[in-house]
Amino acid sequence: MAERSYDFLMPSVNFFGPGVISKLGDRAKMLGMKKPVIVTDKFLEGMKDGAVQQSLKSLDAAGVDYVIYNNVEPNPKIRNIKEVKKLYEDSGADSIITIGGGSAHDTGKGAGIILTNGDDITKLAGIETLDKALPPLIAVNTTAGTGSELTRHAVITNEETHLKFVVVSWRNIPLVSFNDPTLMLDVPKGLTAATGMDAFVQSIEPYVSVDHNPITDSQCIEAIKLIETSLREAVANGHNLEARTKMVEAEMLAGMAFNNANLGYVHAMAHQLGGQYDAPHGVCCALLLPYVEEYNIIACPERFAELAKIMGENTDGLSTRDAAELSIKAMKQMSQDVGIPASIKEIGAKPEDFELMAENALKDGNAFSNPRKGTKEDIIKIFQAAYDAK
Ligand code: NAD
Structure with a gap:
C-alpha cells in the first residue's frame, strides 16, 4: 500500500454546528442560486420549526425564490428523480437544495444527474460515469447518517426491477453541506x-x-x-x-x-x-x-x-x-x-x-x-x- 498513489476527495464547503442553518440563504445567494428546487418530503415540510421551515426562513430573508418538491420516498425511486427533473424544467429553476436524510440528498443528486447526463440513469450506474456537471446543489442534512450530503454516491432504486444501484462520481458531491445537530434533536x-x-x-x-x-x-x-x-x-x-x-x-x-x-x-x-x-x-x-x-x-x-x-x-x-x-x-x-x-x-x-x-x-x-x-x-x-x- 505504501507505494500506491491515490486521489483524496473532500466536499468544498461544510457548515457544521448548532444554529448554522440560518446561513443557508446567504450561502445560496453567494452561489448565485435564484430559484432552487427544494427536495424534501411531506413529513419534514410539515414539522413545526423543523429543518424545512428554518431553511425557507433563511432563504426568504436572503430574497432567494424557490419551488418545493415534497414527495421524496425512502430508498428513492427512479420515478422520484424524474418528478424532480420535470418540476425543475417546468418551473425554470436553476439549482437544487436537498433537505432531509440520504433519501432527499440522493433524490436531488439523481435529478441533477439526469438533468445534465441523459435520461436513463440505469446506464450511469458504476464508478465515475458522469461526463457533465450537475446543477449547483446544496445539501441540508437531517440524519446522522448516511454522509450523502458530502459523498460522491447517489443510491437509487429501480422500482420495476427492485434493484438498488449506485452512481459514484466526484460530480455528485454537493457544493455545500449543512449539518446542524439542532435539526436532529427530534429524530425518533x-x-x-x-x-x-x-x-x-x-x-x-x-x-x-x-x-x-x-x-x-x-x-x-x-x-x-x-x-x-x-x-x-x-x-x-x-x-x-x-x-x-x-x-x-x-x-x-x-x-x-x-x-x-x-x-x-x-x-x-x-x-x-x-x-x-x-x-x-x-x-x-x-x-x-x-x-x-x-x-x-x-x-x-x-x-x-x-x-x-x-x-x-x-x-x-x-x-x-x-x-x-x-x-x-x-x-x-x-x-x-x-x-x-x-x-x-x-x-x-x-x-x-x-x-x-x-x-x-x-x-x-x-x-x-x-x-x-x-x-x-x-x-x-x-x-x-x-x-x-x-
Ligand atoms: P431517509 O432519508 O430515508 O429518511 C427516513 C425517514 O426519516 C423519512 O421518513 C424522513 O422524513 C425522516 N426524517 C429525516 N430527518 C428527520 C428528522 N430530523 N426528524 C424526524 N424525521 C426525520 O433516511 P437515511 O437513513 O438518512 O437515508 C437512507 C437512504 O440513503 C437510503 O436510500 C440509502 O441507500 C442512502 N444512502 C446514501 C448514501 C450516499 O452516500 N449517497 C450513503 C448511505 C446510504
Whole structure:
C-alpha cells in the first residue's frame, strides 16, 4: 500500500454546528442560486420549526425564490428523480437544495444527474460515469447518517426491477453541506438507531477496505470512537445535544472516509435487501454487519484486532484471531443495545431470494473494495447466517 498513489476527495464547503442553518440563504445567494428546487418530503415540510421551515426562513430573508418538491420516498425511486427533473424544467429553476436524510440528498443528486447526463440513469450506474456537471446543489442534512450530503454516491432504486444501484462520481458531491445537530434533536429512537448504525458500518467498512489509506484510517478510528461514546446516548436521550453533535461529527468523518476508501459487502448486500423489501437502509446494514465481517476476518485479522481495541474491548494477552473475534462481539452488542432486530427475517427476507440477491450484490459498486473476494455461494451463506441469527 505504501507505494500506491491515490486521489483524496473532500466536499468544498461544510457548515457544521448548532444554529448554522440560518446561513443557508446567504450561502445560496453567494452561489448565485435564484430559484432552487427544494427536495424534501411531506413529513419534514410539515414539522413545526423543523429543518424545512428554518431553511425557507433563511432563504426568504436572503430574497432567494424557490419551488418545493415534497414527495421524496425512502430508498428513492427512479420515478422520484424524474418528478424532480420535470418540476425543475417546468418551473425554470436553476439549482437544487436537498433537505432531509440520504433519501432527499440522493433524490436531488439523481435529478441533477439526469438533468445534465441523459435520461436513463440505469446506464450511469458504476464508478465515475458522469461526463457533465450537475446543477449547483446544496445539501441540508437531517440524519446522522448516511454522509450523502458530502459523498460522491447517489443510491437509487429501480422500482420495476427492485434493484438498488449506485452512481459514484466526484460530480455528485454537493457544493455545500449543512449539518446542524439542532435539526436532529427530534429524530425518533428507531431512526436514530438505524441511521447511527449506518454511520457505524460506514466507519468499519472503509477501515478494512482494500482501498484504505492513512487519512481514511484516522477518520474511521475517530468516527468509531465518537459512535461508541454517543450513539447509545442519542438513542436513549434524543435531546442530548452533545450526543447528537458527536454523531454528526462521526457521520461526516465516516462519509469522508468511504468517499475515498469505499465500502464493502455489507453495503453491496444491504442494497439488495433495501431494493427487494424496501427496508430501512441503516437496519439492513446493521443486520448484515457481524456476518459479513466474520467472513472477512481471515483477509485482515490484524485490522479486526485493531478494531476491537478501538471499540474499547480489552485484547490484552489475546491472539490476533481471538482479538479480532472480539470486534464482531462488539458490533453485535452495539446493534442489540440500540434495538436493531437480530435477523433479516424481521424485514421480510426470504431464502428463495438469496441466490438472485447474491448475484446482484457481487455486481454492486461497493463489492469491489471488500477485503475478501467471495463467490455467489459465499454471499448466499452470509445471507443465510443473517437470516438464522437469533
Ligand atoms: P431517509 O432519508 O430515508 O429518511 C427516513 C425517514 O426519516 C423519512 O421518513 C424522513 O422524513 C425522516 N426524517 C429525516 N430527518 C428527520 C428528522 N430530523 N426528524 C424526524 N424525521 C426525520 O433516511 P437515511 O437513513 O438518512 O437515508 C437512507 C437512504 O440513503 C437510503 O436510500 C440509502 O441507500 C442512502 N444512502 C446514501 C448514501 C450516499 O452516500 N449517497 C450513503 C448511505 C446510504
